Amino acid sequence: MDINFTLVAQAIAFFVLIVFTMKFVWPPLLNAIETRQKDIADGLAAGEKGRAELEQSSKRASEALAEAKVKASEILALAEKRATQIVEDAKGTAKAEGDRIITGAKAEIEQEINRAKEGLRQQVSTLAIAGAEKILRKEIDAKAHAEILTAIANEL
Amino acid sequence: MATEHALTPSSYIEHHLSFNSQSIGQGSFWSLHVDTLVMSVALGVITLGLIWWVVRGATAGVPTKRQAFMELVFDFVDDQVKNIYHGNRHAFIAPAALTVFVWVLMMNAMDFLPVDWVAALVSAIGGEHTKWRVVPTSDINTTFALALTVWFLMIFFAIKAKGLGGWIHELFCSPFGTNPLIWPANFLFNLIEYVSKPLSHSLRLFGNMYAGEVIFLLLGLWAATGVTGTIAGAILGAGWSIFHILIVALQAFIFMMLTVVYLAMAQESH
Numbered sequence: 245m246d247i248n249f250t251l252v253a254q255a256i257a258f259f260v261l262i263v264f265t266m267k268f269v270w271p272p273l274l275n276a277i278e279t280r281q282k283d284i285a286d287g288l289a290a291g292e293k294g295r296a297e298l299e300q301s302s303k304r305a306s307e308a309l310a311e312a313k314v315k316a317s318e319i320l321a322l323a324e325k326r327a328t329q330i331v332e333d334a335k336g337t338a339k340a341e342g343d344r345i346i347t348g349a350k351a352e353i354e355q356e357i358n359r360a361k362e363g364l365r366q367q368v369s370t371l372a373i374a375g376a377e378k379i380l381r382k383e384i385d386a387k388a389h390a391e392i393l394t395a396i397a398n399e400l
Numbered sequence: 401m402a403t404e405h406a407l408t409p410s411s412y413i414e415h416h417l418s419f420n421s422q423s424i425g426q427g428s429f430w431s432l433h434v435d436t437l438v439m440s441v442a443l444g445v446i447t448l449g450l451i452w453w454v455v456r457g458a459t460a461g462v463p464t465k466r467q468a469f470m471e472l473v474f475d476f477v478d479d480q481v482k483n484i485y486h487g488n489r490h491a492f493i494a495p496a497a498l499t500v501f502v503w504v505l506m507m508n509a510m511d512f513l514p515v516d517w518v519a520a521l522v523s524a525i526g527g528e529h530t531k532w533r534v535v536p537t538s539d540i541n542t543t544f545a546l547a548l549t550v551w552f553l554m555i556f557f558a559i560k561a562k563g564l565g566g567w568i569h570e571l572f573c574s575p576f577g578t579n580p581l582i583w584p585a586n587f588l589f590n591l592i593e594y595v596s597k598p599l600s601h602s603l604r605l606f607g608n609m610y611a612g613e614v615i616f617l618l619l620g621l622w623a624a625t626g627v628t629g630t631i632a633g634a635i636l637g638a639g640w641s642i643f644h645i646l647i648v649a650l651q652a653f654i655f656m657m658l659t660v661v662y663l664a665m666a667q668e669s670h
C-alpha cells in the first residue's frame with residue numbers, strides 16, 4: 245500500500261483517455277447511430293405516407309372505374325339508338341329506290357305498249373289497203389284516198 | 401516458478417506482489433510503478449485506439465460487424481447513463497463512462513493471464529529478479545487515481561452547475577436545513593460523504609482485483625507441491641478463472657456506474 249507518483253501519472257493518463265474518447269470515439273459513433281435512427285424514422289414515415297397514398301389512389305381508381313362503366317353503358321345505348329336509326333333510314337331509302345325503279349319500269353312498259361300499238365296500226369293500215377286493193381281489183385289512187393286511209397288508220 | 405533457489409511460499413507471493421518501482425526523486429512518494437503505468441497506458445491506448453480505428457469510418461448505413469459490436473458497447477453504456485443522468489450526456493458523462501468501463505474492464509482482464517507465465521516471460525526478458533505486476537487495477541495507485549479524478553470532476557461539475565457560492569451553500573445547508581445552528585452538522589455530513597465517495601469507489605475495485613490475484617497465487621503455490629497439487633490447482637484455477645470473468649466484468653461495470661452516479665449527483669440540487 246504505497247501511494248506514490250504513479251497515482252498522478254495514472255490520473256493524467258485517465259484524463260487524457262477520457263478526452264480522447266470524448267473527442268474522437270464518441271462523436272462519430274453517436275453521429276452514425278443518430279443518423280441511422282433518423283433514416284429509419286424517415287423510412288417508416290415514408291412507408292406510412294405511401295400506404296395512405298395507395299389507399300387514396302385505389303379509392304380514386306374504383307371511382308374512375310364506376311364512372312367509366314356508366315359512360316360505357318351510355319355510349320352503348322346511344323350506339324343502339326343510332327343503329328336502329330340507320331336501319332330505319334336504309335329501309336326508307338330502299339323503299340324510295342324500289343318505288344323509283346317500279347315507276348320507271350311502268351313508264352317503259354307504257355312506252356313499249358304504245359310503240360307496239362303504233363306498229364300494229366301501221367301494219368293494219370297496210371293490210372287494209374292491200375285488202376281493199378284486192379277487193380276492188382284495181383289500184384286505188386293513194387293520193388286521192390290518203391285522207392280516208394289516214395282516217396282509217398287513226399280509227400284503228 | 402521463476403526462481404529455483406530458496407523457494408518459499410512467502411518469497412513466491414512477495415515476488416509476485418512487488419511492483420517494478422523506479423525512484424524518480426527523494427522520498428517514497430517520488431517513485432513510479434513502471435509495470436502499472438506501462439500496462440495501463442498500453443491497454444488504454446490499444447483498446448481505445450482500436451475502438452477509434454473502428455468508429456473512425458462509422459457509417460449510418462448498414463454497419464460492419466466490427467462497427468455493430470462497437471455500437472452494442474456504445475448502446476450499453478449510453479443506456480446506463482441515460483437512466484441516471486438527464487442532462488446533455490453526450491458532452492462529457494457518457495464518453496467518460498465508456499472510457500472508464502472499457503479501460504477498467506481491460507485492466508481487470510489482465511488477471512486472466514497465468515501469473516507464472518507472465519513471471520517467466522518477464523524474467524526471460526529482464527532477468528530473474530525483475531518484478532512485474534500485470535494487473536494495473538490491483539495497484540492502489542491506479543484505483544485511487546481513477547477515483548480521485550472522478551472526485552475532482554465531481555466537484556468541478558458541482559461548482560459549474562451551481563456556482564461556487566451555491567456549492568458552498570450546499571456544503572453547509574444540506575441535507576438538514578439552513579439554520580446556522582446545524583451548519584456544523586451539515587458540513588460534517590458532507591465532509592464524510594466527500595471522503596467516503598472516492599475511498600469506497602477505489603477500494604472496492606482494488607480489493608476485488610487484489611484478492612483475485614492473491615487467490616491465483618495461492619493456487620499457483622499449491623500447484624508447486626506435486627502432482628496432486630498441480631491437478632487440484634489446475635481445476636480450482638480454471639474454476640476461479642471462470643468465476644473471475646464475472647468479477648472482472650462486474651467490477652468494471654460497478655466502477656462505471658458509480659462514476660456516472662457521482663457525476664450526475666454533483667449536478668443535481670439536493
